[in-house]
Every structure is written in structure tokens, then in C-alpha cells.
Amino acid sequence: MPRQSAGILLYRKTNNELEVLLVHPGGPFFVKKDLGSWTIPKGEYDDSEEALAAAQREFEEEIGSPVTGTFLPLGTIRQKGGKVIQAWAVEGDLDADAIVSNTFELAWPPKSGKVETYPEVDKAVWFSVAEAKTRINEKQAELIDRLVALVV
Structure with a gap:
């Protein structure tokens, strides 16, 4: 069975323009990566947890605040590595500069024996649909295309 993740695509309307919140993964692998590296706040879950509950939990872990509202199902997508992501959109607003992500530990550089702590998400940004x-x-x-079809 493929790995499964659940996530939230937070959106807002500013000056009649739709914007979405994306996050950039933390840690040494993504430090110099930009285009194609951003993601919705999401994370893995197992069959003991409901997908929407997992999406809400992951959002709070990666952003540092809970997400509430009317959740619009966006369905699932399959990433290149085979992971299946189930997502929901919800309208809301937050200060992207004030996120507080959970952390993880990683031996870095590899085989150095030195363990560093990194944020799971190192930044969040509101983007226009085109930029996102x-x-x-x-x-x-x-x-994002599915969100646009639902709310525009």
C-alpha cells in the first residue's frame, strides 16, 4: 500500500485576488531549493486516524496554530514517488511570518555523528495562484486548480 498523507490548502481573497498559503520544507536537503519544492502543509497518517483529522493535526504541527472553518474536499493526487495525498481547502488568514513549526533531528553532515535539529517547515508564504x-x-x-474551480 502506498504511503498516504493528508493536508490543508489554506486560501484567502485579498483585493479580489485568490491567494494560497504554501510552506517550504526545512532541513539541509531543501536549503537551496525553491521552484517545485513548496508544498501544502501535510503529513503522513495511518488507518487509525481519519484523513481530515490528520490534515488538521499536520497543519497545526507545521504552522503552529489550529485551522478551522468549512473544509472543502479537493480529492487525492499521487506524487512521483507514489505517495497519495488527500487534501482539503479552507478559507482563512494568518501571519505567514509568524509560523512556529515542529522540529526533527538529523545527523548532518551524513556520517558526521553530529545531530542537528531542524524545523519541519522553515517558512510559509502567501502566493497568488499563478505564482503558487x-x-x-x-x-x-x-x-490549486481544483480549489480555483470551487471558489472562483
């Missing part, structure tokens, strides 16, 4: 589609993981761009 250039930044997001290419398979997740479909989620």
Missing part, C-alpha cells in the same frame, strides 16, 4: 503553481511540487499543482 510555479513554486509548488508539480503534482500538487492540481490541488
Whole structure:
């Protein structure tokens, strides 16, 4: 069975323009990566947890605040590595500069024996739909298209 993740695509309307919140992964692998590296706040879950509950939990872990509202199902997508992501959109607003992500530990550099702590998400940014589609993981761009079809 493929790995499964659940996530939230937070959106807002500013001056009649739709914007979406994307996050950039933390850690040494993504430090110099930009286009195609951004993602919706998401994370893995197992069959003991409901997908929407997992999406809400992951959002709070990666952003540092809970997400509430009317959740619009965006369906699922499959990423290149085979991971299946189930997503929901919800309208809301937050200060992207004030996120507080959970952390993880990683031996870095490899085989150095030195363990460093990194944020799971190192930044969040509100992007226009057009800009978001250039930044997001290419398979997740479909989620933005589905959001636009629902709310525009």
C-alpha cells in the first residue's frame, strides 16, 4: 500500500485576488531549493486516524496554530514517488511570518555523528495562484486548480 498523507490548502481573497498559503520544507536537503519544492502543509497518517483529522493535526504541527472553518474536499493526487495525498481547502488568514513549526533531528553532515535539529517547515508564504503553481511540487499543482474551480 502506498504511503498516504493528508493536508490543508489554506486560501484567502485579498483585493479580489485568490491567494494560497504554501510552506517550504526545512532541513539541509531543501536549503537551496525553491521552484517545485513548496508544498501544502501535510503529513503522513495511518488507518487509525481519519484523513481530515490528520490534515488538521499536520497543519497545526507545521504552522503552529489550529485551522478551522468549512473544509472543502479537493480529492487525492499521487506524487512521483507514489505517495497519495488527500487534501482539503479552507478559507482563512494568518501571519505567514509568524509560523512556529515542529522540529526533527538529523545527523548532518551524513556520517558526521553530529545531530542537528531542524524545523519541519522553515517558512510559509502567501502566493497568488499563478505564482503558487510555479513554486509548488508539480503534482500538487492540481490541488490549486481544483480549489480555483470551487471558489472562483
